[in-house]
Amino acid sequence: MHGVEIAFAGRSNVGKSSLVNALTRHSALARVSNTPGRTQELLFFSANTTLTLVDMPGYGYAAAPKHKVKAWSALIAAYLQGRANLARVYVLVDARHGLKSSDQPALDALGEAAVSHQIVLTKADAVGPGAIEDCLASIHTALAKRPAAFPEILVTSARSGAGISELRAAIARLLSERSH
Ligand code: GDP
Numbered sequence: 001m002h003g004v005e006i007a008f009a010g011r012s013n014v015g016k017s018s019l020v021n022a023l024t025r026h027s028a029l030a031r032v033s034n035t036p037g038r039t040q041e042l043l044f045f046s047a048n049t050t051l052t053l054v055d056m057p058g059y060g061y062a063a064a065p066k067h068k069v070k071a072w073s074a075l076i077a078a079y080l081q082g083r084a085n086l087a088r089v090y091v092l093v094d095a096r097h098g099l100k101s102s103d104q105p106a107l108d109a110l111g112e113a114a115v116s117h118q119i120v121l122t123k124a125d126a127v128g129p130g131a132i133e134d135c136l137a138s139i140h141t142a143l144a145k146r147p148a149a150f151p152e153i154l155v156t157s158a159r160s161g162a163g164i165s166e167l168r169a170a171i172a173r174l175l176s177e178r179s180h
Contacts, residue, residue, distance in 0.1 A: 060102030
């Protein structure tokens with residue numbers, strides 16, 4: 001049996017749990033292991049593949065002391081090490097706020113580990129189309145300096161459902177690329 005892992009990272013409160021819930025809402029196969037304060041894993045089984053969705057701990061509390069940032073980076077570096085089955089890390093960014101300085105250590109860690117990663121905007125329902133375009137433009141500029149980051153940005157809202165089926169389809173594509 002082949003296994004494929006997809007992880008979700010992002011600042012605390014970015015809407016990560018809501019997005020993962022929206023993605024898995026219609027799946028009868030979800031098995032949730034919810035241990036507070038730890039990485040949460042959702043496992044999906046099909047005939048010849050296991051899909052694991054990994055909900056990484058949120059980072060970037062407004063007043064996070066330096067040692068906390070270091071601890072997160074160390075945890076992530078350890079997690080990313082030798083993760084051959086990890087097909088992609090989705091880095092969630094709140095559409096209202098765009099990329100923040102606290103996203104930089106996470107993007108650095110992913111780039112250094114050469115893990116395929118992609119930005120997903122969350123809470124798209126909370127801003128107008130013009131603001132979304134501005135947000136996308138500034139993230140595209142920032143990503144130009146990050147070759148390990150996938151250039152396409154997905155726009156989602158767990159609340160309105162926008163972009164959820166597209167993200168689900170993207171995950172299904174990663175799964176089929178990896179499972180044969
Ligand atoms: P997490 O800390 O990243 O897991 O974030 P949560 O999923 O717990 O959401 C944090 C806050 O953002 C909550 O108050 C949610 O109601 C809100 N939120 C989550 N998703 C959306 C969304 O798609 N649109 C809007 N407007 N708010 C959202």
